[in-house]
Amino acid sequence: GEDVEQSLFLSVREGDSSVINCTYTDSSSTYLYWYKQEPGAGLQLLTYIFSNMDMKQDQRLTVLLNKKDKHLSLRIADTQTGDSAIYFCAVPRPGSARQLTFGSGTQLTVLP
């Protein structure tokens, strides 16, 4: 079955860039997603990338996709304390664009 891996923790200093990585074993050729989860809150879609793109930039967020290596990354520029949260990548299951497989999440801690 589908396997999505993320590193569990990342700490950065305020103002630095954060890079959160995700690898997956298989995916439908559709969209791949990054979600953010803050304590006590539901998941919020941050950004997405279509599988025929290598890069997508959205303000402080840059998503890179390497389909050959099945590697997805999220870069947050000028990281702020408000960016502290858990970040999940989500990949559609092959044969079902509606079934998302989530990674276990990366806890981002932004230090002042």
Add this chain to the structure above:
Amino acid sequence: DTGVSQNPRHKITKRGQNVTFRCDPISEHNRLYWYRQTLGQGPEFLTYFQNEAQLEKSRLLSDRFSAERPKGSFSTLEIQRTEQGDSAMYLCASSFSLASGRKYNEQFFGPGTRLTVL
């Protein structure tokens, strides 16, 4: 607030009891999803509805679990004979998608119902 809502937010029950959760999706959304999230893990897909039809179910959804979306609006998830392993956060999400449209599928999540089985 026009987001996805879930009730109750917290439920504590004794092992063996039945529980039911409710999800109210965003009103114009035709798709509704249930996920389960345990501590330190990402959400795991349970089931999905297109309007009132339950189209996909995960192998995680054992016989003790049943979900309905009778009029294509709100949905309920029932767990019968709860076990301690059912303790988790149950998340509902909704999305809108045209049958013939592209496969972009932004799912909007509710705050979840946290179930504790004693």
